[in-house]
Amino acid sequence: MSQSLQRRLSRTLGLSIVLAGLIAATTSFIVAYEEAEELQDDTLREVAVLTLAGILDAKAAAAQRANATNGSVADLVSRLLILRLPQDVGPVWLPADLRPGFHTLSEGSERMRVFVRELHGGDRIVVAQATDLRDEIALDSALFTLVPLLLVLPVLILLTTRIIRGELARVRQLAETLDRQSPERPQPLSETKVPEEVSAFVHAINRLFTRINHLMGEQRRFIADAAHELRGPLTALSVQVENLEKAPSLQAMHERILPLRAGIDRARRLSEQLLSLAKTQADIGDARVEVSGMARELIAEYVPYAEVHGIDLGLEVAAPLVVSATTENLRLVLKNALDNAMTYTAAHGQVTVRLVAEDEDAVIEVVDTGPGIPAAERERVFEPFYRMAGSPGDGSGLGLAIARDAATRMGGIVSLHDRPSGAGLVFRYRQRRIVSANT
Numbered sequence: 001m002s003q004s005l006q007r008r009l010s011r012t013l014g015l016s017i018v019l020a021g022l023i024a025a026t027t028s029f030i031v032a033y034e035e036a037e038e039l040q041d042d043t044l045r046e047v048a049v050l051t052l053a054g055i056l057d058a059k060a061a062a063a064q065r066a067n068a069t070n071g072s073v074a075d076l077v078s079r080l081l082i083l084r085l086p087q088d089v090g091p092v093w094l095p096a097d098l099r100p101g102f103h104t105l106s107e108g109s110e111r112m113r114v115f116v117r118e119l120h121g122g123d124r125i126v127v128a129q130a131t132d133l134r135d136e137i138a139l140d141s142a143l144f145t146l147v148p149l150l151l152v153l154p155v156l157i158l159l160t161t162r163i164i165r166g167e168l169a170r171v172r173q174l175a176e177t178l179d180r181q182s183p184e185r186p187q188p189l190s191e192t193k194v195p196e197e198v199s200a201f202v203h204a205i206n207r208l209f210t211r212i213n214h215l216m217g218e219q220r221r222f223i224a225d226a227a228h229e230l231r232g233p234l235t236a237l238s239v240q241v242e243n244l245e246k247a248p249s250l251q252a253m254h255e256r257i258l259p260l261r262a263g264i265d266r267a268r269r270l271s272e273q274l275l276s277l278a279k280t281q282a283d284i285g286d287a288r289v290e291v292s293g294m295a296r297e298l299i300a301e302y303v304p305y306a307e308v309h310g311i312d313l314g315l316e317v318a319a320p321l322v323v324s325a326t327t328e329n330l331r332l333v334l335k336n337a338l339d340n341a342m343t344y345t346a347a348h349g350q351v352t353v354r355l356v357a358e359d360e361d362a363v364i365e366v367v368d369t370g371p372g373i374p375a376a377e378r379e380r381v382f383e384p385f386y387r388m389a390g391s392p393g394d395g396s397g398l399g400l401a402i403a404r405d406a407a408t409r410m411g412g413i414v415s416l417h418d419r420p421s422g423a424g425l426v427f428r429y430r431q432r433r434i435v436s437a438n439t
Contacts, residue, residue, distance in 0.1 A: 010161045017160065021153045025146050032145045036138035041102060044080075044115040044127045051082055051125055083126040094126065104131065171198060178205075186212060237263045288434060289330055291321040291364060295353050298334055302342055310347040319357035321364070322434045329406035333414065336399040337366040337427040344370035344425075362433035369424040378416040407431075 085096070093105060093112070100118040104111060111131040118124050170193065177189060188206040191199065240260040247253035292315075299315055306313035323330070334353070341351045349369040356363040373381060373388070380386050384401040400414075407414045412431035419426055 009164045013160045013164070014157045017156050018153060021149060021156075025149050028145050028149065029142045032142035033138050036141040037134065040129070040134050040137065041113070041115070044102075044113065044129060045117075047080060047082065047127045048115055048117040048125045051084075051127070081126075081128040083128075085124045085126060094128070098124075098126070100124070167195070170195060174198070174202065184216065234267065237267065287324070287327055289323050289325050289327055291323060291330075291355055291362060292317050294327075294331060295334060295355065295364075298331070298338060299353060302338055305342055306351070309342075311342065311345055312348075312350040313342075314350070314352050316352060316354045318355060321355050321357060321362040323362050323410075323431050324434055325410045325412075325431065326406075329410050332406045333403045333410075333412075333429055334364065334366070336403040337429070339399055341366050341368035341370065341425075341427065344368065346370070357433060358430075360432055360435065361430050364429045366427040367419060367424065369419070369422065372418065372423055372425045373416055381416070382414075403427075403429075 081091075083094075094114070095105075098114065098116050100116045103114045103116065105114055105128075106112075112128050113131050113134055114126060114128045116124055116126050174189060174194075181187065186209045188209055189202050191202055191206070194202050237260065240256065240263055244253060244256045244260060247256055295315055299313060302313055305311075338351070338353070345351055345368045350367075351369075352365075352367045354363075354365040354367060356365065377388055381388065382400045382404045384398055386401075404414050407429055410431060412429055415428050415430075417426040417428060418424075
């Protein structure tokens, strides 16, 4: 089940903003509440200073003291109590030996915040206020600081969602451009105004399109070449059939059957090679292949041909080789190499299959004593349907092309080299080998 990147980003960032907002709101609330409490403590301290300086109205203070002496804490909820001890008579909830500084006193369920200031003569100034009023004022001040933050949170979430949607719009545009691409000739995506995080993905898509276009170009060229190559044998067969129908005698008919049979064989081989090439392109899945066993099986198939043409066909195993490869593809590589070697090696020549281990690579060589291939032609002979001028036989020019295509799909490399001594050619296939623990 696919997940929306936009929804995931919006949800994650939204939750992060809410969490950060709650943390900030809690911190702001606690700080504002404590500052409000400290401010009210400062008020009690300032009132004590003003009372000492005689700035407050003495009559008002006396009236307040008279009311507070016989009153309860509940009567002082909305006002301050100012006393000068021991001259004034304190309320019953106020201890006589209270030390200077701030104190929180209780009377039943009621609480008072008290500030005591000691004078030089031993007297004390006491300023008191009910904590319920203080807490209410502090709470109101703290809650007021939360309002802007709580209002801005939805705005931040909305802006984040819109920004994410806008930034991902370019990705949606790229997807729409891909949907409009022609499957036959995909064009590279524009890399202008592409976000940096997506640019690597766009580069990879463009490189893939380049490989696809190259592959499709090769396939179109191969189909055109295959049609051209098949047209010749089929046309020849048609003419030979017409000649067979016009044969004046049974003897002439028998004579005309021979080239017809040769043409049919050539068309059959060409069809088999085309099918082999298609099979290498469709074959998937690797397995552990023991190369020497496969080489012996192939050599056994060519022994009758070698005996008839007087060719010395042999196998040299310098080291046992095991590779991870598609069995059919590896067989095609060796078979096409042996086909060419046996075809172009004259009577009394030699064809040798050599298996060598070089470091971490497996090297398979097919060495023949044929005429060889000029260095300038060694790359071109791997092209489909290419044959050197003056090549003997009626080959189609597909063998080496099939071998290279199969080798490439297995991660191997094929190459052609001069025979170390004398005339001839070395067909070499190199691939990473599997090294066992006992090797």
